[in-house]
Amino acid sequence: MSKLPKIALIGNPNAGKSSLFNSLTGLNQKTGNFPGVTMDKHTGIWELEPNSKVEVLDLPGIYSIYPKSIDEELVINILGNPAHPDYPDMAIVVADASNLKRNLLLFSQVRDLGIPTVLALNMVDVAESQGYVINSIKLARELSIEVAEINAKKGIGVNGLRLAVEKTLKNRYASNDALPLPVGEDLLADITAQFGEADPYRSLLWLMEHDRMKMFSDEQRMGFDRLQEKHRFDAKSYKTSETVKRYEALSEIVERCVINLNRQWDAPPVKTMTDRLDKFFLHPVGGYLIFLGILFLMFQAVFTWASYPMDAIDGGVAQLNDYLKGILPPSALTGLLTDGLIAGIGGVLIFVPQIAFLFFFISMLEETGYMSRVMFIMDKLMRRFGLNGKSVVPLMSGVACAVPAIMSTRSIGSWKDRLITIMVTPLMSCSARLPIYTVLIALVVPEKSTLFGMFNLQGLALFGLYLLGFFMAILSAWVMKQLLQVKEKSYFIMELPTYKGPRFKHMALSIYNSVQAFVFEAGKIIVAISIVLWVLASYGPGDSLASVEQTVRQANPTLSETALANKVAAEKLEQSYAGHFGHFIEPVIKPLGYDWKIGIALITSFAAREVFVGTMSTIYSLGGEVDDENATIKNRMRAEINPETGKPLYDAALGFSLLIFYAFAMQCMSTLATTYRETKSWKYPTIQFLYMTALAYLSAFVVYQVLS
Structure with a gap:
């Protein structure tokens, strides 16, 4: 099979690059990691013609090829190295037409690297x-490249872009050899002689950014340093000039190519x-109130709307289990199927509606452009607690999942600011905590409305837990700031995109990918642990389970058969391997009010927080003491x-x-692994685990002692 041509999508943040990627590739895309880098890599297949396909690579948004963040480093390591596996055959530079001059800076740099380039004018x-x-035909002549006008949001102009790409791939327009600012010929000759690179602009990029490029060895970097000294070359001054x-x-x-009608008719600037809208959303007081109101309504809706499909799934799994137990002969295999596998699958499926609703609202905020406003208004508050303004991005992303949120800290330039952000991001309540919150809130918070019947008390409790995680994150950041003695000021610069209507196709794609990741990634862990737990809970050391039924019957001669069966199941669970382990750790968790059954769930959920619910479902399926065979996990826990x-x-x-324990506890191995990858040391994930566990334990202890 021949290798497909590779096209890189390049552009400034918020230029519409990712929207164009979704329009071109649809569902024909996948996520992986860049070679040697634990950063999300989005690739997809674009069918130019029925028998002609290309591979599209969506690169992180950058402003220049002179990097100031890890995102930008990744891009120059690809564009500056023709031997890189992701080096493109051509590039599509997506430019925001409403801010053309600034967007053309990146285009000119990419073109001068010798990469055949098409300019896609978005948001015309x-x-x-x-x-x-904009006279795009004249602009194409001025730049000597193909220019296509598109609307990435609506998928308009894709056919014109396709023609431009086909023509560029065929003709492979090359940049000229003139440098934007000349340097000595002897310097370029030395670079060519030592490193074999004849392209003048790529030679200069290597010279100026060799410390950030992974392709070079330490000896080669020292060689570039000697060349700078020999020719008295000041990289910083050259880049500025x-x-x-x-x-x-x-x-x-x-x-020459853009007509300004406002200036032509002496008209005042157009108020868009x-x-x-920004007068309201960016108001110094009203902006915060609007944001809190949106969050409040979001969690009310997540809890209220999702309850109907969740109840249907919960009841359906219980009925399926009851049906299978009725038609299958009593055996270990039947128990594994019903109380192990199906109970585990039910523990995954029941939370799909809430995950879907949560990501629906997150996608809505991102699609409309409001999420950028949240980051902007929160910047001032963040800096008071020792966080860089860019810390808002991973903290907000942490509401979905801490793993990509921690990876997104690469855009933070200061190492100390980035480290603090990594350390506190897992305190944000992620979607993995949602299943735990849902079950426990349903048990202890009344299901009724308040404030004129408009708001659900359970939704209020959920909203409060998310706020609690945020406030604990910024408080922890302030403490770490004092410990690390961070004195330098942090700054946050970002471009606010225009408000747009949501693209429901893209939202559906985002929701689908998020739910799929939960079901197949978290779901695999939940189901696997549920099966292992069933085995540990169904068997015990020696013949400890063999005499349980006879002992219970002799001690309880007056109990009905149903009550007696529940009593036997509970006693067998206690005498199993899982029960023995739960009793072993019970003294440590007893001050929190937890028994040995909860202890088992605490240990198993260290793999992933959401495993708690699957564990409890398995435990109470095996050892519950309720008369209703159709009882759901909530009813079984309520009857305990x-x-x-x-x-x-x-x-x-x-x-x-x-x-409170699960709001603060670090119970996610993937998050710890990501912290290790990002910090290149086990010291920081160890500290992260210890401080969050101590915080969770002490907070849960105080809450239990006060309320009991």
Whole structure:
């Protein structure tokens, strides 16, 4: 099979690059890692013609090929190294037409690297609404490349882009050999002689950025340093002068190719809908209130709307289990199927509606452009607690999952700011905590409305837990700032995109990918642990389980058959391997109000937080004491009795203690592994695990003692 041509999508942040990627590739895309880098890599197949396909690579958004973050380093390591496995055959530079001159800077740098390039002008309609008319045909002549006008949001202009790409792939337009700012010929000759690179601009890129390029050895980097000293080459001054020179040239081109109707008719600048909306969303007081209101409504909706399909799934799994137990002969295999495998699968499927609703709202905020406003208004608050303004991005992403959130800290330039952000991001309540919150809130918070019947108390509790995680994250950041003695000020610079209507096709794709990741990634862990746990809970040391039924029957001669069966099941669970282990750790968790059954769930959920619910489902399927065979996991937990008090075990004290424990505990091996990869040391994930576990234990202890 011949290798497909590779096309890199390159552009400034918020230029519409990822939207174009989704339009071109649809569902024909996959996520992996860049070679040697633990950073998400999005690739997809674009069918130019029925028998002609290309591979499209979506690179991180950058402003320049002179990197200031790890994202930008990754891009220059690809574009500056023709031997890199992801080096493209050509590039599509996506430019925001409403800010053309700034976007053309990156285009000119990519073109001068000798990569055949097409310029995709996105958001031309936005530029026209602001009074700018772009002559794209004249612009193509000025730049000597193909230019296509597109609307990435609506998928308009893709056919014209396809023609431009086909023509460029065929003709392979090359950049000229002139440097934007000349240097000595002897310097370029030395680089060619020592490193074999004849392209003048790529030679200079190597010289200026060799410390950030992984292709070079330490000896080669020292060679570049000697060349800089020999020729008295100041990389910083050259980059500054070159950027100024590029802007001067680009300004002349834009002047010739763009008509400013506002200036032509002496009209005042056009006030756009974005300008009017930002008066409210970016208000120093009202902006925070609007954001809190949106979060509040979001979690109310997640809890309320998702309850109907969740109840249907929960009840359906219980009925399926009851049906299978009725038609299959009693055996270990039947128990493994019903109480192990199906109970585990049910523990995954029941939370699909909530995961879907959560990512629906997150996608909505991102699609409309509001998420960028959240980052902007939160910047001032973040810096007071020792976090870089860019820390808002991973903290907000942490609501979905801590793993990509920690990886997104690479855009933070200061190492100390980045380290603090990595250390506190897991305190944000991620979607993996949602299954635990749902079950426990249903047990201890009344299912009723308040405040004129508008708001659900359970939704309020969920909202409060998310706020609690955020406030604990910034408080922990402040403590770490004092310990690390961070004194330098942090700054946050970002471009606010225009407000747009949501693209429901892209939202559906995002929701599908998120649910798929939960079902097949977290689901595999949950189901596997559920099966292992069933084995540990169904067998015990020696013949300890063999005499349980006879002992229980002799001790309880008056019990009904149903009650007796439940009693036998509970006693067998206690005498199993899982029961022995739970009793072993019970003294440590007893001050929190937890019994040995909860202890088993705490240990198994160290693989992933959401495993807690699958574990409890398996445990109470095996050892529950309720008469209803169709009882769901919530009903079984609600029926659990505290043997010391004779009252329900899951009262307010225990329920809120568990909620607080899981709000703060580091119980996710993937997050710890990601922290290790990002910090290149086991010291930081160890500290992260210890401080979060101590915080969770002490907080849960205080809550239980106060409420009990």
